[in-house]
Amino acid sequence: MAAQPLPSAEPAACRVLGLRERKKQRTRDALVSAAHRLFLSHGYGRTTIDEIAAEVDVSPRTFFRYFANKEEVALAVLADAEDYFVATLRERPASENPLQALRSSIVLAWRDLSDTGTSDTGVTAALELIQLIEETPTLLAAHLRRITDQERLIAELIARREGLDPSVDLRPRVLAAVFGGVLRSAHLAWSSDHSAPGPEGMIAVIESHFDQLGPALAGDWR
Amino acid sequence: MAAQPLPSAEPAACRVLGLRERKKQRTRDALVSAAHRLFLSHGYGRTTIDEIAAEVDVSPRTFFRYFANKEEVALAVLADAEDYFVATLRERPASENPLQALRSSIVLAWRDLSDTGTSDTGVTAALELIQLIEETPTLLAAHLRRITDQERLIAELIARREGLDPSVDLRPRVLAAVFGGVLRSAHLAWSSDHSAPGPEGMIAVIESHFDQLGPALAGDWR
DNA sequence: TTGCCGAATGTCAGCGACTGACATAATCTC
DNA sequence: GAGATTATGTCAGTCGCTGACATTCGGCAA
Numbered sequence A, B: 001m002a003a004q005p006l007p008s009a010e011p012a013a014c015r016v017l018g019l020r021e022r023k024k025q026r027t028r029d030a031l032v033s034a035a036h037r038l039f040l041s042h043g044y045g046r047t048t049i050d051e052i053a054a055e056v057d058v059s060p061r062t063f064f065r066y067f068a069n070k071e072e073v074a075l076a077v078l079a080d081a082e083d084y085f086v087a088t089l090r091e092r093p094a095s096e097n098p099l100q101a102l103r104s105s106i107v108l109a110w111r112d113l114s115d116t117g118t119s120d121t122g123v124t125a126a127l128e129l130i131q132l133i134e135e136t137p138t139l140l141a142a143h144l145r146r147i148t149d150q151e152r153l154i155a156e157l158i159a160r161r162e163g164l165d166p167s168v169d170l171r172p173r174v175l176a177a178v179f180g181g182v183l184r185s186a187h188l189a190w191s192s193d194h195s196a197p198g199p200e201g202m203i204a205v206i207e208s209h210f211d212q213l214g215p216a217l218a219g220d221w222r
Numbered sequence C: 001t002t003g004c005c006g007a008a009t010g011t012c013a014g015c016g017a018c019t020g021a022c023a024t025a026a027t028c029t030c
Numbered sequence D: 001g002a003g004a005t006t007a008t009g010t011c012a013g014t015c016g017c018t019g020a021c022a023t024t025c026g027g028c029a030a
Helices: A012-016 A019-042 A049-056 A060-066 A070-090 A098-116 A122-134 A137-161 A171-192 A198-211 A213-217 B012-016 B019-042 B049-056 B060-066 B070-090 B098-116 B122-134 B137-161 B171-192 B198-211 B213-217
Strands: none
Touching: A019 A049, A019 A060, A019 A070, A019 A122, A049 A060, A070 A098, A070 A122, A070 A137, A098 A122, A098 A137, A098 A171, A098 A198, A098 B213, A122 A137, A122 A171, A122 A198, A137 A171, A137 B137, A171 A198, A171 B171, A171 B213, A198 A213, A213 B098, A213 B171, A213 B213, B019 B049, B019 B060, B019 B070, B019 B122, B049 B060, B070 B098, B070 B122, B070 B137, B098 B122, B098 B137, B098 B171, B098 B198, B122 B137, B122 B171, B122 B198, B137 B171, B171 B198, B198 B213
């Protein structure tokens, strides 16, 4: 995750990584949080790479040695949440069917992430970012592309979990795509409707969208 | 659709539009087809706006008066296919349930489009473009964002069709998202597996993915 | 400590996407 | 055919992004 929660303590455990690695990690974190701050205050399009770099006191060229492009630094905030979700999914019991496993994994991941960090951990940052993404076409495009990569990964996980050959059975990929669609729909609903703020609100919106999955596909809508 | 199929005939019906409008339409079509050709032969990333403009004998500045950006001219080839799909969806009988209507609409749209034009109509161009999109990250991102706009439209159509308020009932949006997911999954499968070429191949892949929708969401995968 | 190696960074030049401003030339209207 | 519209060209400039080269900094052994 980003930065050090308590700048006072410099734990000795960090020594396992050389000074060089620690420094790299610090500038990377600094770039991410500076970018996040600038994007939220001035808007994504009105923020310049030069500004971000200047904020961290680093040359613009260095920025591109950490991130391939402007979108990447913005989306980096979500990386941990996504990783946590995948980790959660791996540990779901085999008794759950695939759809149940996916659904409980996101809900659990959001809940855990919002519980662990007491105050302004990455969760709030992630929620702010989702908001920003939905109102920034360029970011949305980049995010959607990342999502498809994630779906491929999820499909493979599900396939392995069920002992299937993903190149033969279409179900894992279809399920992953459906899952992605429902989730995206939930994100959009959450970000355009401020009646359910915070992680709990997001969880509630996600649950309600999953609840509508069956009815939406059913023949009879009455 | 693009260009005139038979350059010999200059139908009098065109006179209803002024010379100015006709000219604009012609340069627009010329830009789209030049871009399409260059993208397919040299690759999207290695094709320059200047090259496209030069091909049509137009200044680069003019290009940006027709298209907001490089992605837009590439994706323009799909616009007609999408419009045709939406038109088809509007005419589906009320007896079909929403999911059925969506499914039969794409299949019918593809079939009609591949039947109407005898030889190299827009259908082949659309298929070539889908292929290009899947192997070009930048294009894929832009395409996915367009898809989400389409999904919003589809959700509204379905809601009206079923006499629902789309701001209350989540089913239309969830269904549209699921539909988009299945379709995207099918496109990916089609473009990465050359065993089913042409429109018929695409239709077959789409059908098989829809067939897996129920099983994928079912509790029991055995 | 010294000194060397490799990795991280800065500097600089340059390409390509995209935009605003203004001038010019083409159509449209009367 | 004159004047109002509108499309187009030209030009200058910003910003995202990259390659090449020089410099500096951390890691490591003599």
